[in-house]
Amino acid sequence: MTNYEFVDSLPDLVQPEEYADHPTGGLVRLRISVENGEISILGDALRPELIEQLLEALGPDAIQQMLCG
Template sequence: MADYRMVEHIPDLIQAEEYDRHPEGRLVRVSIRVDGEGVQVLGDAFRPELLEKLLETLGPDAIEQMLCG
C-alpha cells in the first residue's frame, strides 16, 4: 500500500461549473506527464475513493493528496 502524504496544493482537473453536469458524481479526470524526473500522474474526482483505488493499482511508493474546500 502506498504512503499517503498531505500537500497544500494539487492543480484542479475538474472545475466547479462541471458539477451540475455530473449529478451522479462519477467524473474522474487524470493527467499523465513524463519529464526528466519520471512520470507524474495527477487525478481529480468527485468521489476520492475511486481515484485512490485507481492510483493504488499503479503501485506508487506515495500518493499525495490535499483536503478540498
C-alpha cells in the same frame, strides 16, 4: 503499501461548474506527464474514493493528497 502525503495544493482538473453535469459523481480526470524520465500522474475526481482506488492500483510508493474543506 502506498503512503499518503498531504500537501497544501494540487492543480484542479475538475471545475465546480462541471459538478451539475455529473450528478452521480462519476467524473474522473487524469493528466499523465513525463519529465526527465519520471512519470507523474495527476488525478482529480468528484468522488475521492474513485481516484484513490485508481491511483493505488498503479502501486506507487506515495500518493500526494490535498485535504479539501
